Amino acid sequence: MKQDLIERFIRYVKIDTQSDDTSLSVPSTLKQLELSKLLLQELQELNIDSFLDEYGLVYGTLKGEKDSKTIGLIAHVDTALECKGGNFEPRVIENYDGKDIILNDEVTIKVDNNPHLLSKKGHTLIVTDGYHLLGGDDKAGVAIIMQTLKYFSAHPEIKHKNIQVCFTVDEEIGRGADHFSLDKFKADYAYTVDGGDINYLSYENFNAASSKVTIKGVSTHPGDGKDKMVNASLLGNEFNSHLLSLEKMTPRESEGREGFIHLDYIHGDVSSCELDYIIRDFDSKKLKDKKRAFLEAQKYLEKKYPTSVIEVEILDQYKNMGELISIDDACIQDIIQAYQKENINIEFEPIRGGTDGARITFMGLKCPNLGTGDYSCHSLKEYVDVNDMERMVKVLINLLSL
Ligand SMILES: [Zn+2]
Structure with a gap:
């Protein structure tokens, strides 16, 4: 043979x-x-x-x-x-x-x-x-x-x-x-x-979802920004930090049966910022927790910056x-x-x-x-x-x- x-x-x-x-x-x-x-x-x-x-x-x-x-x-x-x-x-x-x-x-x-x-x-x-x-x-x-x-x-x-x-x-x-x-x-x-x-x-295999986060800020002349400017890129940065304080695992830390949140793409300026993530976990309950963290980070920023608009879209990919x-x-x-x-x-x-x-x-x-x-x-x-x-x-x- x-x-x-x-x-x-x-x-x-x-x-x-x-x-x-x-x-x-x-x-x-x-x-x-x-x-x-x-x-x-x-x-x-x-x-x-x-x-x-x-x-x-x-x-x-x-x-x-x-x-x-x-x-x-x-x-x-x-x-x-x-x-x-x-x-x-x-x-x-x-x-x-x-x-x-x-x-x-x-x-x-x-x-x-x-x-x-x-x-x-x-x-x-x-x-x-x-x-x-x-x-x-x-x-x-x-x-x-x-x-x-x-x-x-x-x-x-x-x-x-x-x-x-x-x-x-x-x-x-x-x-x-x-x-x-x-x-x-x-x-x-x-x-x-x-x-x-x-x-x-x-x-x-992983349970998988993706998330697209779109942040709209408030653009002003930088010299005139006191208490007015909301820099969408800085908010994008803060969103990500808050998210990772809730769910700490990124691909760099994750192995075996552990899941992660992965920031796949980020692009922004003062008026808007877009972040794309993939979310993975073997355990469907833990995947849900990870998805919930996105909504918590959204709420946190909305409260802190009421003149901003933060959209979080989450899509399930496979199970x-x-x-x-x-x-x-x-x-x-x-x-x-x-x-x-x-x-x-x-x-x-x-x-x-x-x-x-x-x-x-x-x-x-x-x-x-x-x-x-x-x-x-x-x-x-x-x-x-x-x-x-x-x-x-x-x-x-x-x-x-x-
Ligand atoms: Zn193959």
Whole structure:
């Protein structure tokens, strides 16, 4: 299987599929369709009932035993924008020696900065030329899912559950779930195969809101401002200080399961000032407290500066899927068993951001996230561990077999 997995992964990463956040088309770049079409062709060669829809999403269904559960698997074909995409020769490192990996004259993956590498000695790794993004996020996930399907297709004697797969586009620009359809994707629960370390299983993400604060001051001639001028920029500054005296956590202080308030943008002059924030917390009650702090800071300033106008707009963005999954966690229990059969110890890692899985969970389909063996994603120093990918194929085979 290993050689097949290596060739498959290389076949996928050699197709440039970067998405584009400035494009309004769907998908955002046509080149993503090149991989979508290849995947469709490969699914059809495996005799899997599949189609490519008008938004560039590929859906596939492999029927299992009658009355068995239907398990969904999702990965995205597009790659991140942080580094250059394009054609390059991936390098396969067999029997990794545990030392620094020199990609080119300028870029070296140092063991000191990548402690994960310590456990990779003897494994097969794949890296880039140091000029391009590898794109293991999420082509490692795509390859793992395709390899799993190939296994069941090649072994019709092995009884399995119903399998539903989807390869999405534009995940990296936050549009991955925009056209994902539960009419086309019918499952009891699903997993995004889009994480890093295979020891991490994630089913919690932030609850998220944003806030726009607009302050109107009173402008006068500076020489004539006594008890009249209300400088909106100074009020913006005071608003922020008061807010952070109520809710102290900013991203700089926050880690693990802690939330934060993040001032993302501030712009102002004497007459007006605008502040944009994002608000995050795993705990929905704590998110509410953070939102309330904005209203308290507003009241505080309104009272102190009655001639000013302070508008606070708060919008909910997405929610923690853990709150839904904890009500019925069959999707967690089943995957834990599948990991245990492969002797993989699992840690639950909260996702300090949003995921497509969270959006899909709130559409009505529970969708935790699984690791792929891809490390340092979104950077030139990205690498995949093929041994990890192989183990994840086995985990999925355990999950889906009856
Ligand atoms: Zn991803």
